[in-house]
Amino acid sequence: MADVAIPQGKVLSKRRESKRSSLRNALRHKSTVAFLMALPLILLIAVLVIYPALYAIHLATLNKAMTKFVGFGNFEFLFRRETFWLVVKQSCIFAITAVIFKALIGFIVAHFAHNVPPKGQRKWRGMLLVPWVIPPAMSTLAWLWLFDPSYSAFNYTLSFFGIGPIPWTGDALWARFSVILVNVWYGAPFFMIMYLAALKSVPDQLYEAAAIDGANWWQRIWYVTLPMMRNIIAITTLFSLIVTFANFDIVRILTSGGPLDHTHIFATWAFRVGIEGSDIPLGASVSLFMAPILAVAAIFILRDISKRGNEA
Structure with a gap:
């Protein structure tokens, strides 16, 4: 059987697609690692900033004795x-x-x-x-x-x-x-x-x-x-x-x-x-x-x- 010639353009396009996929996988991996490394700081911010802010909003809706909801x-x-x-x-x-x-x-x-x-x-x-x-x-x-x-x-x-x-x-x-x-x-x-x-x-x-x-x-x-x-x-x-x-x-x-x-x-x-x-x-x-x-x-x-x- 005669060898089927593959056009050079298709070979180049396949190589480009493989490079892009490998680059995407590397970026995903790096972003996952970066997120895991930043996770302790995110949790610290959530505990020290986000929770007090939400609790302050809750307090602002209570009366002086903090027993009744008064809204605004x-x-x-x-x-x-x-x-x-x-x-x-x-x-x-x-x-x-x-x-x-x-x-x-x-x-x-x-x-x-x-x-x-x-x-x-x-x-x-x-x-x-x-x-x-x-x-x-x-x-x-x-x-x-x-x-x-x-x-x-x-x-x-x-x-x-x-x-x-x-x-x-x-x-x-x-x-x-x-x-x-x-x-x-x-x-x-x-x-x-x-x-x-x-x-x-x-x-x-x-x-x-x-x-x-x-x-x-x-x-x-x-x-x-x-x-x-x-x-x-x-x-x-x-x-x-x-x-x-x-x-x-x-x-x-x-x-x-x-x-x-x-x-x-x-x-x-x-x-x-x-x-x-x-x-x-x-x-x-x-x-x-x-x-x-x-x-x-x-x-x-x-x-x-x-x-x-x-x-x-």
Whole structure:
């Protein structure tokens, strides 16, 4: 019998199909291994995050004695209180202002550290990270002494210039300024280290090409540095916004929400209502109100990142 000749195109197509099937099997195997390796972390998140969140939702639907289902009654009660809307306003002012200044200072300091000679970079990075490394409760106690109405180091220094004592924590406006200042001092190093890592990943060839085209220092930052760092800036801002909204220790230690509840944010007021006021369901309702605000912010920021990824 004469050998039947198999067309070369069919042989190549069969080889391609076999390679694709083997690649699919390898990817499936790798994804299974990756899932099994991530399973302990998934279970940990489910136990420490998902379960408390669901339990908080359950608590928010109960009455003060936690014996009767009231549905949205706690939220309706909050919406009728002026203090609640003051807390919403203060939380937004506190978080947005602090994040903007942290991002701005972190960007400036990151540029400074990036341009330091390599021998001195490690020393400068270590010193600049000190505020972020110190526990916030401990550093806030030091700031509390600096703002003390009787022995304030700030007021003592200002007295030499004829500026006379400022009620750092006794006046509503100055108290807001004080808690924002401490939060910026604590959180700016985080932005600095993230932006410094992003700056080191920007190719030098882009700056050289921009310089050849006649771009000045500001134009190189606007058209080269910022576009290359947009994703890092967005993710860092979102993470810091979530942490700042949920901040508790700085406001609690520095002002305890005073004067007259003008520095309360969601976390501190939820503690005041839920723990000190013995109304756990109402405190849970206050804390849950952060979720829709942060969800809207996350949607806008992450949607912007996905758009840039599709354009790229």
